[in-house]
Amino acid sequence: xxGTPADETGAAERxxxxxxxxxxxxxxxxxxxxxxxxxxxxxxxxxxxxxxxEAAAEYPLNSGHAEEVMAHDPDLVVGGPYTKRxxxxxxxxxxxxxxxxxxxxxxxxxxxxxxxxxxxLGHPERGERLIxxxxxxxxxxxERLPPREERLRAxxxxxxxxxxxxxxLLDTIMEAAGLRNVGREVGAGSYKxxxxxxxxxxxxxxxxxxxxxxxxxxxxxxxMHHPVFxxxxxxxxxxxxxxxxxxxxxxxxxxxxxxxxxxxxxxxxPQSGNTDRP
Numbered sequence: 001x002x003g004t005p006a007d008e009t010g011a012a013e014r015x016x017x018x019x020x021x022x023x024x025x026x027x028x029x030x031x032x033x034x035x036x037x038x039x040x041x042x043x044x045x046x047x048x049x050x051x052x053x054e055a056a057a058e059y060p061l062n063s064g065h066a067e068e069v070m071a072h073d074p075d076l077v078v079g080g081p082y083t084k085r086x087x088x089x090x091x092x093x094x095x096x097x098x099x100x101x102x103x104x105x106x107x108x109x110x111x112x113x114x115x116x117x118x119x120x121l122g123h124p125e126r127g128e129r130l131i132x133x134x135x136x137x138x139x140x141x142x143e144r145l146p147p148r149e150e151r152l153r154a155x156x157x158x159x160x161x162x163x164x165x166x167x168x169l170l171d172t173i174m175e176a177a178g179l180r181n182v183g184r185e186v187g188a189g190s191y192k193x194x195x196x197x198x199x200x201x202x203x204x205x206x207x208x209x210x211x212x213x214x215x216x217x218x219x220x221x222x223x224m225h226h227p228v229f230x231x232x233x234x235x236x237x238x239x240x241x242x243x244x245x246x247x248x249x250x251x252x253x254x255x256x257x258x259x260x261x262x263x264x265x266x267x268x269x270p271q272s273g274n275t276d277r278p
Contacts, residue, residue: 013122014033014036014121014122014123015036015074015075015076015097015120015121015122016035016036016037016038016072016073016074016075016076017032017036017037017038017074017075017076017077017078017120017121018037018038018039018040018062018069018072018074018076018077018078019037019039019040019041019044019077019078019079020041020062020064020069020077020078020079020083020087021041021064021078021079021080021082021083021101022041022043022044022049022050022080022247022248023080023101023103023247023248023249023250024078024079024080024101024117025040025041025043025044025050025052025056026044026050026051026052026248026250026252027078027101027113027114027117027250028040028078028117028121029044029052029055029056029059030052030055030126030130030251031114031117031118031121031123031126031127031130032121032123033123034058036121037059038059038060038072038074039059039060039061039062039068039069039072039074040056040059040060040061040062041061041062041063041064042061042062042063042064044056044059044061045057045061047244048212048242048243048244049212049243049244049247050244050247051244051245051248051250051252053244060072064079064083064084064087065084065087066086066087066090066091066094069087069091069096070091070094070096074096075097076097076099076120077091077096077097077098077099078098078099078100078101078117078120079098079099079100079101080100080101080102080103081100081102081103082103083100088100099120101113101116101117103248103249104169104249105167105168105169105172105249106172106249107134107138107172107176107253109249110134110249110250110251110253111131111134113249114127114130114131114250114251115127115128115131118130130251131251133251133254134251134253134254135254137254137255137257137258137269138176138254138257140258140269140270141176141177141178141257141258141261141267141269142176142178144261144265144267144269145178145261145265145267146178146265151178151179151180152178152179152180152205152206152235152236152264152265153179153180153182153185153202153204153205153206154174154179154180154181154182154204154205154206154207154208154260154264155181155182155183155202155204155206155207155208156170156174156181156183156208156210156241157207157208157209157210158210158211163182163183163186164181164183165181165183165184165186166181166183166184168183169246169248169249169253170210170246171183171184172253173246173253173256173257173260174208174260176257177256177257177258177260177261177264178261178264178265179206179260179264182202182204185202186202203232203234204234205234205235205236206234206235206236206238206239206263206264207232207234207238207239208238208239208241208260209238209239209240209241210241210243210246211240211243212242212243212244212247236263236264239259239260239263241256241259241260245259
């Protein structure tokens with residue numbers, strides 16, 4: 001984590017904070033002092049979803065209800081665009097400072113959200129360092145990419161055979177990794193079901209299996225085991241991209257970019273993040 005204990009002169013001015021959103025969890029876990037953070041959402045400890053799952057282990061969890069937040073009496077409550085309206089209204093009525101942050105799906109948006117959260121927590125310098133780390137990885141990848149006409153066509157598939165198109169965070173990550181998203185070719189929006197028949201006719205160079213568990217025992221994963229899918233030939237072996245690297249817009253999306261670029265083009269760039277995670 002970037003966070004280090006605050007000096008005594010500034011600690012009293014920095015707010016205690018409760019996070020009630022899975023994406024704001026990850027920002028506060030990285031940017032806040034340990035003593036500032038009083039509770040995180042119930043998804044924060046999920047290693048499949050949260051990049052900061054290990055760091056979240058020591059904090060109390062909440063399920064997004066006002067009563068749970070009130071028990072910790074924070075100075076600041078942070079949530080996302082899908083935070084329960086009832087919770088927001090109740091906390092507002094009781095005089096709590098409630099801030100809603102966007103769920104960014106572009107790197108400019110991610111930088112803005114990091115800066116905003118770092119400022120709210122009283123650690124703007126940590127936000128700038130985190131952004132600089134992210135940008136170093138993105139720039140290192142961009143400098144090594146092949147010419148645009150030589151870049152691979154890639155298709156990302158999630159459970160139920162769903163893919164992503166222009167405007168999705170995963171599309172942003174693929175673009176930064178030098179991949180041409182087949183989802184765009186078929187007019188997919190943020191999410192769209194991708195039939196097996198179309199998979200055969202579009203013939204992507206690379207298949208990206210994007211999900212929150214490698215082997216989820218469910219009918220939703222059936223398409224991944226279909227004979228047609230299994231027999232599809234691509235220029236690169238299909239790869240697994242863990243959901244925790246793209247479930248939210250954050251600095252860790254740069255690690256997803258680096259993994260994709262390494263698999264697709266053999267590009268290897270040094271990273272300062274949690275590269276030892278599977």
